[in-house]
Amino acid sequence: MHKDSCQTDILIIGGGIAGLALAAILGRAGIAVTLVDNAPPSDIKPSGRTVALMLGSINIIKASGAWSACEDHAAALEIMRIRDNKIDIEFDSAEIGQEEFGYNVPNSILRSALYEQVKSLPSVSLHTPRTLKNYLTENNRIVAELDDGTNIFARLLVGADGRNSRVREIAGIKSHEIKYDQQAITCIVNHSHSHNNTSTEFHFPAGPLALVPLPGNQSSIVWVETPERAQEILSLKESDFINLLREKTEDLLGGMTLETKPESWPLSSVRARGMTAPRTALIAEAAHVMSPITAQGLNLSLRDVAVLAEIIADALRLGLDPGAQTLLKKYESRRRLDVTGHVFGVDGMNRIVSNDNPLLQKIRQSGFQTLSRITPLKKFAMRAGLAPVTGSRLAGGEPL
Numbered sequence: 001m002h003k004d005s006c007q008t009d010i011l012i013i014g015g016g017i018a019g020l021a022l023a024a025i026l027g028r029a030g031i032a033v034t035l036v037d038n039a040p041p042s043d044i045k046p047s048g049r050t051v052a053l054m055l056g057s058i059n060i061i062k063a064s065g066a067w068s069a070c071e072d073h074a075a076a077l078e079i080m081r082i083r084d085n086k087i088d089i090e091f092d093s094a095e096i097g098q099e100e101f102g103y104n105v106p107n108s109i110l111r112s113a114l115y116e117q118v119k120s121l122p123s124v125s126l127h128t129p130r131t132l133k134n135y136l137t138e139n140n141r142i143v144a145e146l147d148d149g150t151n152i153f154a155r156l157l158v159g160a161d162g163r164n165s166r167v168r169e170i171a172g173i174k175s176h177e178i179k180y181d182q183q184a185i186t187c188i189v190n191h192s193h194s195h196n197n198t199s200t201e202f203h204f205p206a207g208p209l210a211l212v213p214l215p216g217n218q219s220s221i222v223w224v225e226t227p228e229r230a231q232e233i234l235s236l237k238e239s240d241f242i243n244l245l246r247e248k249t250e251d252l253l254g255g256m257t258l259e260t261k262p263e264s265w266p267l268s269s270v271r272a273r274g275m276t277a278p279r280t281a282l283i284a285e286a287a288h289v290m291s292p293i294t295a296q297g298l299n300l301s302l303r304d305v306a307v308l309a310e311i312i313a314d315a316l317r318l319g320l321d322p323g324a325q326t327l328l329k330k331y332e333s334r335r336r337l338d339v340t341g342h343v344f345g346v347d348g349m350n351r352i353v354s355n356d357n358p359l360l361q362k363i364r365q366s367g368f369q370t371l372s373r374i375t376p377l378k379k380f381a382m383r384a385g386l387a388p389v390t391g392s393r394l395a396g397g398e399p400l
């Protein structure tokens with residue numbers, strides 16, 4: 001073996017929320033994991049980005065051991081409200097006998113909590129800040145080369161390295177990207193009125209504007225605009241930014257101040273043509289990126305994490321090779337429908353919602369109204385949103 005080399009069962013490239021969650025879940029089961037990230041996770045900075053996670057995703061975060069450190073910073077999402085051209089459609093979790101649909105939590109809190117978990121696990125070794133340069137597949141293992149010359153030998157390599165995944169590129173997995181003429185402005189605001197644990201999404205032709213509850217009188221904002229308009233809005237002084245925000249949100253939350261500086265993110269949809277290659281599995285944004293319009297991106301990613309963790313743990317319990325082709329096929333087939341359905345569904349939804357065509361607007365509104373008036377249909381939609389069919393033990397709250 002090379003002087004600077006190490007051996008592991010599972011090598012994860014990428015220490016975003018998805019990569020860290022997988023490392024924590026596997027590490028808690030005593031599985032040998034090495035995680036490489038090109039930015040030191042200890043540098044995680046607070047930002048205005050939050051994630052709305054449904055209950056299945058919360059179960060997966062609980063399995064990682066990180067939820068208790070997030071709880072005090074997360075707000076329950078009890079009512080989801082859509083306001084489309086003065087028409088309101090409300091989904092209340094109480095209607096399906098649930099206290100809440102999920103929780104909204106700041107990205108930086110969740111990522112730091114996962115990082116602390118991973119750091120405390122003896123079977124997980126961290127290489128940060130280190131970049132994956134290349135990797136080769138041999139008969140029964142991969143050999144990965146990092147930027148400092150370290151070689152890592154592993155039975156399975158997991159690409160959790162985000163939308164511009166180097167793992168996807170080296171593995172030769174093609175992807176299809178649609179760049180939207182949209183940017184999302186995000187920030188956290190303090191406000192004078194209570195949000196009542198209600199998340200509200202306003203629909204406008206350029207894209208939606210969502211107010212998502214945080215603990216106390218704080219909410220996170222996801223405000224989608226054209227790139228040109230987003231830049232104009234970002235250059236406004238604070239009082240003008242707040243006035244515009246209050247006007248667009250019909251003063252729902254009353255007086256506001258900025259808790260974090262507004263930032264913007266270009267939006268696109270990416271779908272990898274496959275989620276596996278020899279001894280390689282892609283998870284999360286390395287495999288799929290979606291518009292934040294339905295707040296599904298990380299929820300979908302955490303289901304990749306759960307299913308892959310279960311397949312790996314089951315294989316190792318039976319003394320099987322976790323990088324074997326049969327197991328990778330199983331992963332791909334268990335994830336295909338959920339991933340493809342969501343990537344196409346969210347893309348379609350983005351086109352229908354971010355549109356000022358009067359006919360499309362009418363169809364959209366009557367669709368929402370039908371959904372909200374027919375109780376069984378509405379309950380079915382709410383339950384399907386809470387628990388998409390994945391067959392995952394972890395998402396269902398069972399142990400690994």
Ligand SMILES: Cc1cc2nc3c(=O)[nH]c(=O)nc-3n(C[C@H](O)[C@H](O)[C@H](O)COP(=O)(O)OP(=O)(O)OC[C@H]3O[C@@H](n4cnc5c(N)ncnc54)[C@H](O)[C@@H]3O)c2cc1C
Nearest residue numbers: 014016017018038052132161162284285292295297298299
């Ligand atoms: C405005 C906005 C709002 C959103 N809101 C929601 C929401 O409410 N609910 C929801 O479910 N989702 C939401 N999402 C989606 C969610 O934020 C993302 O899916 C998630 O943060 C991506 O996490 P990740 O771990 O897949 O990728 P990343 O966070 O991109 O992590 C990838 C990591 O890999 C590292 N890396 C990259 N290349 C290499 C390399 N060669 N070597 C080593 N390391 C490497 C990077 O440094 C990075 O740390 C939202 C997205 C946006 C843009």
